[in-house]
Amino acid sequence: MAFGNCVPRRLSCVVRYRRVVLFLLVLVVVICGFLGPSFLFVSLQSATQETRQNIQFEVIELKPAARSLEQEGVDMLQRRVMELERLRTSVRNELRSLERRRQEAQRRTQAQVSSLEHARSEHEKVAKEMVKSQRELRSVRMSLRQANAVNSKVVRDGGNVMSEEQAAVPPMLAEVLPPKRIFLPDSLGSVNPLPSKTSSQSCGMADCFDFSRCSLTAPFLFHVYPRSAFPASSQSSVYDVIYQHLTSLRDYTSTPQHACVFVLISTKGDKTGSEIEKLLHGLPSWQGDGRNHILLDVISTVEASNRVWNDVNIGRAILAQTSFPPPNPYRRGFDIVIPPMLSGSTTPVWTNLPNQLPAFRKHLLYFRGEFTPRTDNEQPRTTADDLTTLKNRGLEQLFISTTCGDVAHKNPSLPGEWAMCGSSSQRLASLSQSTYSLILSSTLVNPHSQGSQPSTTALIRLTESLRSGAVPVILADTLQLPFNDVINWHEAALILPEARVTELNFILHAVSEADVLKLRWQGRFLWETYLSTTSRIVDAMIANVRSHIGLPPPAIPDPKTLGVFDGGKTIPQEIHPFDNGVPIPLSNVEVMSPQFQHNFTTSSYQLWNRPPGALTGSSPVTPFAPPLPSGFQYIGAGRGQHLHPTVKEGGPMNGPEFEVVLAGNVPDEQFTIVLLTYDRNQVLIAAIQRLQHLQYLRSVLVVWNNPQKPPNTMQWPDIGVPVHVIKPGKNSLNNRFVPFKEIETEAVLSMDDDAHLRHDEILLAFRVWRENRDRIVGFPGRFHAWDARHPGSWNYNANYSCELSMVLTGAAFVHKYYFYMYTYTMPEIIRTKVDEYMNCEDIAMNFLVSHITRKPPVKVTSRWTFRCPGCPDTLSSDDTHFTERHICINYLVKVYGYMPLLNTQFRADSVLFKTRISHDRTKCFKFI
Secondary structure (H helix, E strand, C coil): CCHHHHCCCHHHHHHHHHHHHHHHHHHHHHHHHHHHHHHHHHHHHHHHHHHHHHHHHHHHHHHHHHHHHHHHHHHHHHHHHHHHHHHHHHHHHHHHHHHHHHHHHHHHHHHHHHHHHHHHHHHHHHHHHHHHHHHHHHHHHHHHHHHHHHHCCCEEECCEEECHHHHCCCCCCCCCCCCCCCCCCCCCCCCCCCCCHHHHCCCCHHHHCCHHHCCCCCCCCEEECCHHHCCCCCCCHHHHHHHHHHHHCCCECCCHHHCCEEEEEEECCCCCHHHHHHHHHCCCCCCCCCCCEEEEEECCCCCCCCCCCCCCCCCCCEEEECCCCCCCCCCCCCCEECCCCCCCCCCCCHHHCCCCCCCCCCEEEEEEEEEECCCCCCCCCCCHHHHHHHHHHCHHHEEEECCCCCCCCECCCCCCEEEEECCHHHHHHHHCCEEEEEEECCCCECCCCCCECCCHHHHHHHHHHHHHCCEEEEECCCCCCCCCCCCCHHHCCEEECHHHHHHHHHHHHCCCHHHHHHHHHHHHHHHHHHHCCHHHHHHHHHHHHHHHCCCCCCECCCCCCEECECCECEECCCCCCEECCEECCCCCCCCCCCCCCCCCCCCHHHHHCCCCCCCCCECCCCCCCCCCCHHHHCCCCCCCCCCCHHHHCCCCCCHHHHHHCCCCCCCCCCEEEEEEECCCHHHHHHHHHCCCCCCCEEEEEEEECCCCCCCCCCCCCCCCCCEEEEECCCCCHHHHHCCCCCCCCCEEEEEECCCCCCHHHHHHHHHHHHCCCCCCEECCEEEEEECCCCCCCEEEECCCCCCECEECCCEEEEEHHHHHHHHHHCCHHHHHHHHHHCCCHHHHHHHHHHHHHCCCCEEECCCCCCCCCCCCCCHHHCCCHHHHHHHHHHHHHHHHCCCCCCCECCEECCCCCCCCCCCCCCCCCCCC
8 A cells, every 4th residue: 555646635645544543542542441450450469469468477576565565564454453452441441440530529529519508508597596696695785784774873884884874775676576475274264243334334445355365476366156145136137247257257266265355246126124134244255244345236227226235234345336325425445436237238339439520519518307306396506597597608509408308208317316318329319419418416415425426327428428429527526436546537527516517618618629539539448448338347346446455457468379390489599699700788698678567656547547448457568667867877777787888988979889889768678570471481581591690689589370380491590599480370460469478578670571671770770669669660651641532531551751650560669568459458350350351450550559659650761661572472462452451541440439640750860860970980870
């Protein structure tokens, strides 16, 4: 094949050449594709074989070295394990030794703690014995000085010469022990001779009463004769009511040998005087002369009043009756005038009483009656002409009628008296519209008595006037009124000579509104307390006898309480009263308020004529003790008074001295906190914890209202003072004011468990309360507002105001005396209403204190309310809370008959609050 032939045809030859080249290239590629992998596989196989041989050679060389290292590691680990075993055994032995030593140390510590507790207990006993011995020693020394002063004009004491005048004044009063109780013999003693009628008419407590049967320390017991012992009495429902009531009292005894007095209930029967006298002198305990006997005459009709003992020699017995007609005289200080008991009512009828406002009513004076002469020509001391003249001068303001006129009936009366007209309801309706009520004495005069005698009709007029709020105007020169030797009737009535009848119109117009309301207020108090029911009249009679023989009222019993813990009521506490590491005076010693210190210094008039009266018993403490002069701190300071040296020197009381000294006008004291709680355990624990190291705190009393006991897991904080947990019988807000015996101080801080108070706020309130002991002193202020949309109604208001009338007891100091009054003397219906609404107990306490004192509460600091964001729902968060409090206020006004709350526009802060002082002085309180 010649390419030369392609020259002429160059283009086609080139194409042919390129195809050959391309074919050769494809052939080469195909050959390489077949031969390349085989060559590459052979090469790789050869390299792999060579590498494997090298690795095997190296492994053969490393096996002896690995075996050597592995053996060395095993040996090392074995040695380490053995070492750890030895260490574990050593540590275990050491721990066992330490445990034995710990147990031994714990046993020694427990023994030392027990020994310390025993020593502390013994120390307390010795301290008490030492205090007792010191008092006895002071008493003996004082007695010795007084005895020496009697025998000598000059007394030498330790080388110091004192004058007779100085020796006669002891440095302090001796503390005397009460006399030993007199145990009466099994028999009543010998029979005494019966005095003549003339001798018995001059009887007094000194010569006709056996005081040996009525010891100061023995219970005042009385015995009531049953009807079978004196069959001269007629059947009477009033008799049965009196007998059942007397025999139900705690001072009643069925054993005559133990009695101080003997009560005989009598009613007018059909027996003659000689028959009655024979039965009287034959009573089992009459003992010849009837001493220590009370003859209680119960009348059944007005015209038959007090005729049982007319022809009877009553010996040395005490008469208790409405009037004393001849021949039996009224023996003042011995006999007892009682109001008539024509019905057996035992329930007060306060729901039917009119309001005490307005002061002046429709009629200025009311009198309706008709004189019953003993003879045809007899005229009363105050004649009908005198009354007609009085009426004409008084124009339409006087409602006076001297005849019963067209009234349905004329009430029967004894000759010489002004008979009443109309029924009791008619008279009460007229009296409720009258400012004054006229009461005229009878013409009956007992020549053996002091002046004119009260008639049953006059006493009925008196009780109806007091009940209806008409101030009695008594025209009598010497009229004997019920319980007149203990009740000051001049505080409840206008008692004028009969000769002033023509000037009566001028006198009545001269009396101010304030005096009218004061007379009306006192009259209602006397009626409700002593005259409203048969049972109260009988109780007043027994209390009057106690006053005659100088016995104070019986002590109010302490309420019975239950503890919530198996071991009692008190949470064990370690007493360590320190404040920031500094001991606080009066916090590291127990200062309990003295009790029953005013039994024999409180006058009968004061006891009988001020709320709550003489029938409720004697409170151990009182907020009305007389104040001490400021010099008592320095001259003969008595029990419990601790003064800083600067104070003793008379310098200004600066901040540091103020913090550790109470000073003031009363002896040093402490206070108790009462916390009311229900199912808010964490809130309660936090509240108690905040009280730690609180100065002057005596103890904390938790009133556990929850029916369930506290859980065992509850962690009670240790605050350094005793914490008592009391479980009342039922869940009631009234439990806040129960006078538990665990409250050993007069000052009580009533607190809700969600009330957050700083220590300085509490201490300021405590100091303010010490100067206002008879008032409520606290923080949240409230007031009562007149409801203009409903005239005659009041609203409860919690808004900010420039005056207030209440301080809520969720954070307030209250005297323990008011706890007794709230629980035992306040009308039971109020406590029932508190339980019904589960509300208003604080309002009820404010009403009570203001009613007794006629003073408003005292607010301290600027706090107006308390907020507890983390607390569960409270009673006050209920939508009906304020509605119920509106209802409560109006209900209490109805019970008391007026609005006792008084407004005040002042607040108490510390003396130097906002006062600029020099840099070298410190304020009493920094922030309040």
